[in-house]
Each structure stands twice: as structure tokens, then as C-alpha cells.
Amino acid sequence: MDHDFPSPEEEKIIYNPSFERMRSLSRHLETTTEYGSPSYVTDVRSRIADKTKNNVDHSFDDLEELREVRESLEDREMVCLDREVGDGDHSYTCRYYVPKEQARIALAWSQLLEPASGEPDFVTVQLPDWRRDMVRVFPGDGVTYVLGSDYSGEAKKSFLRLFMYREKERGGIGLHAGSKRVTVETGEGMDTVGQLFLGLSGTGKTTLTSHGMWLEGQEEAEMVQDDVLSLHPEGSAIGSEGKGLFIKTYGLEEEEQPELYHAATQPKSVLENVRVEEDGTVDFFDDGLTRNGRSVVQRSDLHSASEEITLERVDQIFFITRNSLLPPVARLSSEQGAAAFMLGESVKTSAASEEEAGEAVRVVGTNPFIIGSRGEEGNRFLELVESVDATCYLLNTGDVGGEEIGVEETVKILRAIVSEEIDWEELEEGLEFPKEVPGVDISRFRPEENVGGYKEKVEELREERRSYLKGFEDLEERIIEAVY
Numbered sequence: 001m002d003h004d005f006p007s008p009e010e011e012k013i014i015y016n017p018s019f020e021r022m023r024s025l026s027r028h029l030e031t032t033t034e035y036g037s038p039s040y041v042t043d044v045r046s047r048i049a050d051k052t053k054n055n056v057d058h059s060f061d062d063l064e065e066l067r068e069v070r071e072s073l074e075d076r077e078m079v080c081l082d083r084e085v086g087d088g089d090h091s092y093t094c095r096y097y098v099p100k101e102q103a104r105i106a107l108a109w110s111q112l113l114e115p116a117s118g119e120p121d122f123v124t125v126q127l128p129d130w131r132r133d134m135v136r137v138f139p140g141d142g143v144t145y146v147l148g149s150d151y152s153g154e155a156k157k158s159f160l161r162l163f164m165y166r167e168k169e170r171g172g173i174g175l176h177a178g179s180k181r182v183t184v185e186t187g188e189g190m191d192t193v194g195q196l197f198l199g200l201s202g203t204g205k206t207t208l209t210s211h212g213m214w215l216e217g218q219e220e221a222e223m224v225q226d227d228v229l230s231l232h233p234e235g236s237a238i239g240s241e242g243k244g245l246f247i248k249t250y251g252l253e254e255e256e257q258p259e260l261y262h263a264a265t266q267p268k269s270v271l272e273n274v275r276v277e278e279d280g281t282v283d284f285f286d287d288g289l290t291r292n293g294r295s296v297v298q299r300s301d302l303h304s305a306s307e308e309i310t311l312e313r314v315d316q317i318f319f320i321t322r323n324s325l326l327p328p329v330a331r332l333s334s335e336q337g338a339a340a341f342m343l344g345e346s347v348k349t350s351a352a353s354e355e356e357a358g359e360a361v362r363v364v365g366t367n368p369f370i371i372g373s374r375g376e377e378g379n380r381f382l383e384l385v386e387s388v389d390a391t392c393y394l395l396n397t398g399d400v401g402g403e404e405i406g407v408e409e410t411v412k413i414l415r416a417i418v419s420e421e422i423d424w425e426e427l428e429e430g431l432e433f434p435k436e437v438p439g440v441d442i443s444r445f446r447p448e449e450n451v452g453g454y455k456e457k458v459e460e461l462r463e464e465r466r467s468y469l470k471g472f473e474d475l476e477e478r479i480i481e482a483v484y
Helices: 019-025 063-075 100-110 152-169 205-210 258-264 334-343 374-388 407-418 454-469 477-481
Strands: 013-015 038-040 052-054 078-087 090-099 122-127 134-138 143-147 173-175 177-186 189-198 220-225 229-231 237-239 244-248 270-272 294-298 316-321 329-332 345-347 360-362 391-396 424-426 432-434
Touching: 019 100, 038 100, 063 122, 063 143, 078 100, 078 152, 078 237, 090 100, 090 152, 100 152, 100 270, 122 152, 134 152, 143 152, 152 173, 152 229, 152 244, 152 294, 173 374, 177 205, 177 229, 177 237, 177 407, 189 205, 189 407, 205 220, 205 244, 205 258, 205 316, 205 407, 220 237, 244 258, 258 294, 316 334, 316 345, 316 407, 329 334, 334 374, 334 391, 334 454, 334 477, 374 477, 391 407, 454 477
Parallel strands: 013 078, 038 270, 052 134, 090 122, 122 143, 189 316, 316 391
Antiparallel strands: 078 090, 134 143, 173 229, 177 189, 177 220, 229 237, 244 294, 270 294, 329 391, 329 432, 345 360, 424 432
């Protein structure tokens, strides 16, 4: 299919405008916060996941309508931006088009990625005022149409989706994950550990990736990448976004999340769907607009952000989940890690659906943006984990039979894992559970004591999980058999 878009040199195209120019184009939509930053309220406040299709996994019956979309651009003033996704030899030029009157979407997206030059590898056209809402993706052509939505998260994910697809073609695997480099003192001296955190938006991925872990002196924790990366056989995790982060703001408070709070309250942050009063006062706890309030924040405003976005070596992989039958943390074999990847168990968040937030969900890889066979994705994950020789863990950030797990307990557990201060014991379910964790009363979170009828529930769940995994016809049998 031909995708003919306006040339950036055309007179009606506003090409690579500055932050200030895009903000001036968006004044009619802006409320200025007490921090001097712009804030906007959108009509659509989460991704239209159920109306998103790609031509690898789906067939389209609306190609004629997409031709109309392209023709409609001939008479419109558009903002056009070029930005870079990826890093080094794994970088791609992204070109984004949006109508001038919705320049605020380009403004937000521009703060996530560094400027790029050259012909585009990926192109996205976003028309919020189109007559119906849908997202259509052509992975082979590197083209995405975002129609009927003014949510800036669609612009961001349109390019990250294609980054992951191309990286898989190059022998890696794209992951919806954050990466972190932690340096601590162990019994054998200073040691640096590379960590990945896989989880759905809103389950704690950004909070844990950016947390400083209360380390001081020579010990330190650096956030390398927040949202999407690609893992490769030599052990590196290639970052995707070099300039900013697209964080959730509901419940954001200085005491619990000082790094993110600081970044979200800077003049160049861009707020979306956050309650801002007429006098500019920001309320991160008001959910009258949505619980999917967002802020684009700058890496330069995060003390924990590394200067690099690529992690040179991955040692530990954490699957963030929310399941009251699971302990706060469990150590897994490689095959169990691949099973956890395929199960992708969590709860729905307001990032994907406001109405369904809180419902139990399974998303392979906790990655809603996979293109192609999910079973082959799981096989590739296991192959790479074994190649990298990384250790996998389940990390429950919800509750254990009603016993809430706080951020403080989770961070102390992570610190103890890095410092090699945990002795593990195997439960009957085949998972390894910590006997003790410094600073945490881990006995409070033993699922067999907190959940009535625990053994029966776990056995029922295991059989249901195994049946679920058998539905992926390409998936290796040893992954199915490893289900916990």
C-alpha cells in the first residue's frame, strides 16, 4: 500500500518547531500550572486498544478510508516533527504529523525523544478530528494511522511498537520494560547489577525503575530506561527514549516518589488530564478527569537517570504482577520465567481502559504492543534469558491475601536481592521464597498463611494456567510444563 504524506518542505507544514512555538500554537487548550508548565485536558484519556489493528495479525477492510485520510492532509496545516527512537546502531528516525490546532500532542511527544535527521524509518499521522476512532499499523512499511483520538500516549506507542518489531527482526526481543543499573557492596566487594522490570502501565514499573533505593556513597542506583527496550543475545538492553518519560501522576506524592514528583513539578514538564485549578494549583489526587493522568518529564530532572539509555548487561529480570496468591517475591528458573512472561498476569489499569481498571488480566510479556506470534515471542524470550544467563523473579506489588505490599517493602526486597542477603527456600508450588529479608517482616506475606484454602486455589490456578498456555500453538512444551 502506498503511503504518500506531505513533504516537510511544503509551505503548509510547520517543520520541527521549537517547544515555545508548539506551546504558543496550543495556548487555546492550555492551563498554566503553578510551576509554569503547560497542562492540557483531552477528549480521549487512554489508548483505544480494542480499536488498534496491524496488518500482520489482522486483515483490514478500511484501506479506502486511509486513502481519504492521506488526501485530507493536502489542505491542512500540519506540525511535522522528526525524532530518534533507539540508541546507537539500533536507532530509527521517526516522523510525526498532527494538525496545527493539536500541536500540544506534538509538544508532549517531542519531549520524550531527541531530534533526528535523515529520511524517516517510521511515520505516524494522528488526526484527532477524524470521523471515527481507530489505529491502523503497517509494520513492514513503518507507518501508523491514529484516528479519532487526541491522547498523546497513542503517538508515543506508535513508534515504540515499531521499534520493538524491528528489533525482533534483528535477533533481539522488544520488551515493555524499564532498566536499571545498581551498584552495591557485597561480601566480595563492590558489584554492579543490571535489572529489567516488566509490567503493565500503572503497576509500579516506573516507580521501581527510578527509585534510588536509599543508596549513598559508592553505592548507587541509576535508571537507564523507563518504558521500552530491546534485549539481545550478547546481554545488552537497548534503550528507546533518550529525553523524557511519560509517567502516571495519579497519587503522585513527594514523600513516596520524590524523584518523579520533582520531575513532574518542573517548568518543562507537560501535564495531561491532571486536575489544575484556575489559579494553577495542581492536584495529583483528584481523579475527576481520570486516574490515567500523565506527565511528560525530563530525564535531566531525575537525579537517578543515567547518562546512557542502554544497559550493557542484564543480570536480573523482574515480572511485576498483582495476584493475592503470590508472595511479594519469588525466584524462578529460566523456564518458569518464560512461563511468567507468557502469562503476563496483572490487573488492568486506566492506561488501557478507564472502565475496566482493576480487573484481572493476562497480557503476554505484559506488553500490549507485540506484533506477530505470541508463542514465538515466548520462545525467543527463553532463548535470550538462557543466552544472557539472567535470573528471573516474580514481584507482587499488590497484596498477599489482603496484606498490602508497600513500595518500601518492595524496594527493601530488591536491595536485599542485589546485595545477596537472601536465603531462599522452595515452596511446594515450585517457587523459591525468601526465608528472611533485612528490614522486612516477610512472615506477614506468606500466602499459605494469609489465604484460606490456599493449596486448593493454587492447584486450580496451576491447571488453568497450563490450559491457557497450551492455547499458544507455537510455544515450546518445556515452558508449558514449567508453569507454577
